[in-house]
Amino acid sequence: MNIAIIGYGKMGHEIEKAAKAKGITVQSVININDKNAKYKEINEESLKDVDVCIDFTTPDSVVENIRKIASLKKNIVVGTTGWYDKLDEVKGIVNSNNVGFIYATNFSVGVNIFFKIVEAAAKLINKVDEYDVFGYEMHHKNKVDSPSGTAKSIGNILIKNIQRKNKLVFDKLDRKIEPNELHFASVRSGSIPGTHSVGFDSSADTIELKHTARNREGFALGALMAAQWINNKKGFYDINDM
Ligand SMILES: NC(=O)c1ccc[n+]([C@@H]2O[C@H](COP(=O)([O-])OP(=O)(O)OC[C@H]3O[C@@H](n4cnc5c(N)ncnc54)[C@H](OP(=O)(O)O)[C@@H]3O)[C@@H](O)[C@H]2O)c1
Structure with a gap:
């Protein structure tokens, strides 16, 4: 499985570390401002050969990210919190694009x-x-x-x-x-x-x-487990389904 990390902050770095340890390929790292990330935007090029995107960004940007990722027909794990008033809108995006989506308020x-x-x-x-x-x-x-x-x-x-x-x-x-x-x-x-x-x-x-919690490792492991679970699935899920 190839993943894309959307948001190369504290959690993005943690996921990269955990993915390497688990032998999961980090195909792409996308961060809006960070020069250390390979890409700055979600588009066809940055999601090439990606199976699942993992988003740990901000409440302000996550819904737009989901919209772009879904339109490129990639599955999505969302760890970003604070967007739950838009749950119905996101469900609509996921279902109309026929992709797989899983989120959790806490992936630990x-x-x-x-x-x-x-x-x-x-x-x-x-x-x-x-x-x-x-x-x-x-x-x-x-x-x-x-x-x-x-x-x-x-x-x-x-x-x-x-x-x-x-x-x-x-x-x-x-x-x-x-x-x-x-x-x-x-x-x-x-x-x-x-x-x-x-x-x-x-x-x-x-x-x-x-x-x-001792550190952020538990969140990263849970998000990667979710990525493996949602790979090749379609539909809208939360962590309880997993
Ligand atoms: N569900 C869980 O288990 C769990 C666990 C931990 C954290 N979280 C949540 O995950 C989110 C991120 O946490 P964090 O600690 O990693 O925060 P962080 O260190 O601030 O990282 C967020 C990163 O996302 C980048 N970003 C913002 N908008 C973006 C966009 N449109 N496209 C790409 N990258 C973008 C930011 O870039 P710039 O800094 O360059 O602006 C930043 O590097 C928060 O909502 C937090 O509450 C959830």
């Missing part, structure tokens, strides 16, 4: 395993009223958004599977928490790697599940 293999573990735990806790539920996430000081998208996903898994909790509270609580509320806190400091934790607390004990 470990995080996706963590989601499944949290889901299974939530189903158990749903049956035991004595346990209250909480979550928190911690990230480095340069992270721009809060709460993290991953925290939102974890919160939604908890709410979906624990009937007595139906409201997520990400903001600070300056009052007593309501029984139906689930508090999920965010902390930003120093170089803390992405950390997400879920806790179940009773008067007798606390159960805590935690995922800590």
Whole structure:
């Protein structure tokens, strides 16, 4: 399989490294400004002999990138976040061009395993009223958004599977928490790697599940797994389908 890396930033470099280690050919690297990338534009020449494009760019550019890639009939993996209000538009582009497309808010293999573990735990806790539920996430000081998208996903898994909790509270609580509320806190400091934790607390004990990212490697591996999965497929998918 030959891939094109669209966006030669932190993730683009990580994918290049991981692809080399896995024996996947990086046929093309496209970055709008970067002189180190082979190409600056998505076109017939830059996607020649490419099977799957992997986009880790910006929310502003990703939809236009998808449009160009789909019109050149190439399959697409999208790791870029922050474009989900255009999901229907993108679905239309994918289907009208009859290409394969997969996206994830978080491509980390470990995080996706963590989601499944949290889901299974939530189903158990749903049956035991004595346990209250909480979550928190911690990230480095340069992270721009809060709460993290991953925290939102974890919160939604908890709410979906624990009937007595139906409201997520990400903001600070300056009052007593309501029984139906689930508090999920965010902390930003120093170089803390992405950390997400879920806790179940009773008067007798606390159960805590935690995922800590060590680096960006997990995202790159997941995106490459997605590229292998979407190669030769058609249609619109997210990571749960994979
Ligand atoms: N789904 C996941 O698992 C996951 C994991 C990590 C990150 N992300 C997301 O992936 C995106 C990128 O993250 P990052 O940390 O790699 O950011 P980054 O280091 O800022 O890299 C983005 C790169 O895309 C380039 N770019 C912008 N517009 C472009 C276009 N139209 N065509 C080609 N290249 C373009 C930028 O070029 P210039 O700098 O020259 O402008 C930059 O080099 C973000 O949305 C982030 O939230 C998702």
